Amino acid sequence: MGKFIFYLLLALLIYWLVKGRYSAKEAAPPKEASEDMVRCAYCNIYLPKGEAIGHCDKFFCCREHYRLRVNASS
Numbered sequence: 001m002g003k004f005i006f007y008l009l010l011a012l013l014i015y016w017l018v019k020g021r022y023s024a025k026e027a028a029p030p031k032e033a034s035e036d037m038v039r040c041a042y043c044n045i046y047l048p049k050g051e052a053i054g055h056c057d058k059f060f061c062c063r064e065h066y067r068l069r070v071n072a073s074s
């Protein structure tokens, strides 16, 4: 009976170790760091390319800055 409990605890220990390793891997977000950052052509702040408004080869942080910059240059 003592041997059975020992193996049961050993199996649980291995289970926890494997489970802990997998959840630690899932917790790490590699997406944020790899996303391209662009600079707003109006106020020069950096933001993710996915959130930026693109115009020709320039990017803007919001529609207001896009409008102000386009109006100023034309």
Ligand SMILES: [Zn+2]
Residues within 6 Å of the ligand: 040, 041, 042, 043, 044, 045, 060, 061, 062, 065
């Ligand atoms: Zn801006």
